[in-house]
Amino acid sequence: MRIDVVTLFPDFMRQCAAVGVVGRAQQRELLQVQTWNPRDYATDNYRTVDGRTCGGGPGMVMLIEPLRKTLEAMREAAPKPVHLIYLSPQGARLTQGRVEALAEMPRIALLCGRYEGVDERLLAHEVDEELSIGDYVLSGGELGAAVIIDAVGRLQEGALNDAQSAEQDSFSNGLLDCPHYAKPVHDALGDVPEVLLSGDHAAIRRWRLKQSLGRTWLRRPDLLAQRALDKESRALLDEFRREHAQ
Numbered sequence: 001m002r003i004d005v006v007t008l009f010p011d012f013m014r015q016c017a018a019v020g021v022v023g024r025a026q027q028r029e030l031l032q033v034q035t036w037n038p039r040d041y042a043t044d045n046y047r048t049v050d051g052r053t054c055g056g057g058p059g060m061v062m063l064i065e066p067l068r069k070t071l072e073a074m075r076e077a078a079p080k081p082v083h084l085i086y087l088s089p090q091g092a093r094l095t096q097g098r099v100e101a102l103a104e105m106p107r108i109a110l111l112c113g114r115y116e117g118v119d120e121r122l123l124a125h126e127v128d129e130e131l132s133i134g135d136y137v138l139s140g141g142e143l144g145a146a147v148i149i150d151a152v153g154r155l156q157e158g159a160l161n162d163a164q165s166a167e168q169d170s171f172s173n174g175l176l177d178c179p180h181y182a183k184p185v186h187d188a189l190g191d192v193p194e195v196l197l198s199g200d201h202a203a204i205r206r207w208r209l210k211q212s213l214g215r216t217w218l219r220r221p222d223l224l225a226q227r228a229l230d231k232e233s234r235a236l237l238d239e240f241r242r243e244h245a246q
C-alpha cells in the first residue's frame with residue numbers, strides 16, 4: 001500500500017512513519033509513505049503557501065495554486081488512482097471500521113491543512129473524503145495523518161507478528177481491551193488474577209472476553225449497543241454485571 005502525505009512538515013511525518021510497526025512495514029515494503037511539501041511548489045520568491053482570508057477576519061488560508069501543483073505532482077508520481085482524504089474537525093469521525101476499509105485500498109493520500117484550513121474551492125474539487133480524529137482542534141492535520149498511517153499501516157498483511165495480530169483480531173471486534181499483567185505475580189499493588197497463572201487457556205480466553213465485555217459495558221456502553229452478542233458473550237456479561245452489582 002502507498003500513502004502520500006501533503007504536508008508543510010514532511011520531516012515530522014516521515015519520522016512518525018519510520019518507527020515501530022509502521023517503520024518495519026516500510027522496511028518490508030508492505031507500505032510506502034511519501035511526503036509532498038506545498039512549499040516546494042510555491043512559485044514566488046518567498047515560497048508563499050497561505051493568503052489572507054477573504055471577507056476579513058483573523059488567520060490565513062492555504063492557497064489553491066501551490067496545493068494544486070502539489071496534488072498534480074503527487075497523482076502523477078504513481079500510476080495507481082489515489083483516494084484523497086482531508087483531515088479536519090469538519091470530517092466524519094474516524095472509526096476502526098473506516099480504517100479497515102482504507103487499509104484495503106492500494107493508495108490513499110492525506111492532505112494536512114494548517115492555519116485556518118484550505119481554500120474551499122480546492123477541497124470541493126480535489127478531496128474525496130474528510131475525516132476527523134476527534135472533536136477537538138489541533139494545530140494542523142499532521143497528527144490526524146499520523147493516526148491514519150499507524151492504524152492503516154499496522155493492518156497491512158505481514159506488518160504485525162503473530163502475538164500482535166492475535167491481539168488485534170481478538171479485540172478489533174468493537175470491544176475495549178481486557179486488563180493485562182506482567183511479573184511479579186505478587187506485588188504491593190496487588191496480585192495477578194489466578195486464572196492467568198492456571199495454564200487453562202480456555203478459562204483464560206473466557207476471563208479475558210468477560211473483562212473486555214464488562215469494561216465496555218462500564219466505560220463505553222455505546223460500543224456495546226452497536227454490536228450483537230453471541231450466547232457465550234451474553235452469559236459472560238451477565239455474570240460480570242451480577243458480580244459488579246454486588
Ligand SMILES: Nc1nonc1C(=O)N1CCN(Cc2ccccn2)CC1
Pocket residue numbers: 087088089090112113114115116117118131132133134135136137138139140141142144
Ligand atoms: N480534529 C481534527 N481531526 O483531524 N484534523 C483535525 C484538526 O483539528 N485540524 C486542525 C485544523 N486544521 C486546519 C483546518 C482548520 C479549519 C478548518 C479545516 N482545517 C485541520 C486539522
